[in-house]
Amino acid sequence: MDIFNKIKKLKKKRNAVILAHFYQDPDIQDVADFMGDSLALAQYAQQTDADVILFCGVHFMCETAKILNPTKIVILPDLNAGCSLADSAPPKKFKSWINKNSEHTVISYINCSAEVKAMSDIICTSSNAEKIINSLPEDEKIIFAPDKLLGSYLVKKTGREMLLWDGACQVHEIFSEKELIKLKTRNPEAEILAHPECSENILQHASMIGSTTKIINYATQSEIQSFIIVTEPGVIHQMEKIAPNKNYITAPNQEGCSCNECPHMRLNTLEKMVFALENLEPQIEIPESLRLKALKPLERMLALS
Ligand code: 13P
Numbered sequence: 104m105d106i107f108n109k110i111k112k113l114k115k116k117r118n119a120v121i122l123a124h125f126y127q128d129p130d131i132q133d134v135a136d137f138m139g140d141s142l143a144l145a146q147y148a149q150q151t152d153a154d155v156i157l158f159c160g161v162h163f164m165c166e167t168a169k170i171l172n173p174t175k176i177v178i179l180p181d182l183n184a185g186c187s188l189a190d191s192a193p194p195k196k197f198k199s200w201i202n203k204n205s206e207h208t209v210i211s212y213i214n215c216s217a218e219v220k221a222m223s224d225i226i227c228t229s230s231n232a233e234k235i236i237n238s239l240p241e242d243e244k245i246i247f248a249p250d251k252l253l254g255s256y257l258v259k260k261t262g263r264e265m266l267l268w269d270g271a272c273q274v275h276e277i278f279s280e281k282e283l284i285k286l287k288t289r290n291p292e293a294e295i296l297a298h299p300e301c302s303e304n305i306l307q308h309a310s311m312i313g314s315t316t317k318i319i320n321y322a323t324q325s326e327i328q329s330f331i332i333v334t335e336p337g338v339i340h341q342m343e344k345i346a347p348n349k350n351y352i353t354a355p356n357q358e359g360c361s362c363n364e365c366p367h368m369r370l371n372t373l374e375k376m377v378f379a380l381e382n383l384e385p386q387i388e389i390p391e392s393l394r395l396k397a398l399k400p401l402e403r404m405l406a407l408s
């Protein structure tokens with residue numbers, strides 16, 4: 104039996120649903136029941152009636168699914184699939200920083216640990232961050248964590264001053280402006296589409312800035328035929344499926360190589376998915392007291408989304 108059929112059979116046996124982020128390998132995207140950006144995946148995880156959620160993404164995404172769905176079994180194909188942004192905010196350091204700024208409301212990007220979520224007032228993703236910030240009274244003092252690049256972009260977009268935690272995504276911070284300009288010169292007809300986790304010197308060249316879903320929708324629905332995609336290249340698989348005749352060019356990093364795959368996301372494989380479904384392992388577990396604290400800011404976000 105080929106591996107795709109094996110996964111389908113196991114999925115049925117376990118009454119499992121497979122969720123996958125757009126940064127997964129194309130094979131994983133093709134076998135998933137539901138694909139989405141971080142917000143859509145959290146919303147889907149909240150509603151599913153499957154017994155098992157096989158989450159092809161990274162650890163913080165699976166934690167989010169478990170926080171929202173404590174009675175379900177949540178499995179991640181590779182438990183080592185972490186996130187540089189989430190790792191940039193160790194809970195102890197984060198706690199002492201927010202304690203020093205205790206008059207601030209803490210908005211945390213969903214790319215953070217359950218512990219950091221539990222210390223936050225509200226969570227956001229790249230697709231609802233502006234809305235979440237604008238929902239707070241104008242005079243409210245705000246901390247934004249852990250992504251300083253997304254935070255700087257949002258300060259500019261919303262006009263709100265925010266204290267920023269010093270974290271960044273290792274995939275998005277290494278795109279090169281010099282190489283991007285060279286690429287655009289060679290492809291003047293191509294529009295630059297960028298994720299807001301990129302630095303400001305990259306974002307200033309983009310004609311559209313948005314979440315993975317927004318980038319995919321824009322590229323496939325626009326009348327323009329050629330795009331330079333400044334995010335993890337996994338999104339291009341969806342674009343090629345929806346609008347196969349367009350031209351999608353990956354953006355170069357500082358070495359001039361268009362090879363910015365997320366090393367964490369790409370740890371998941373079809374073989375590890377089979378193992379996870381056969382053994383219902385590795386499972387994500389969260390102590391109930393922590394889960395309840397992390398649930399509050401997540402529910403606040405979902406209510407506003
Ligand atoms: P979105 O899918 O919400 O745009 O997030 C991108 C990302 O970096 C996820 O790790």
Ligand code: SF4
Binds near residue numbers: 368
């Ligand atoms: Fe984390 Fe960046 Fe990978 Fe997303 S792409 S999981 S933010 S390291």
